[in-house]
């Protein structure tokens with residue numbers, strides 16, 4: 700069986716995968732809302748804007764608040 704060294708190269712088909720926007724949109728909204736809630740708890744859960752009484756949430760996220768540059772104390 701003889702193989703030719705100069706066999707014709709098979710060009711890979713480079714068809715892009717299409718992602719339907721209707722499949723991505725609910726997940727994008729979900730993660731967007733999740734990030735906004737996280738941003739609220741890290742950046743604004745304190746004092747007059749506090750949703751939860753006490754300082755527990757603030758203390759748990761205190762280092763993250765300073766790391767991200769939110770005003771704290």
Ligand SMILES: [Zn+2]
Nearest residue numbers: 761765771772
């Ligand atoms: Zn602080």
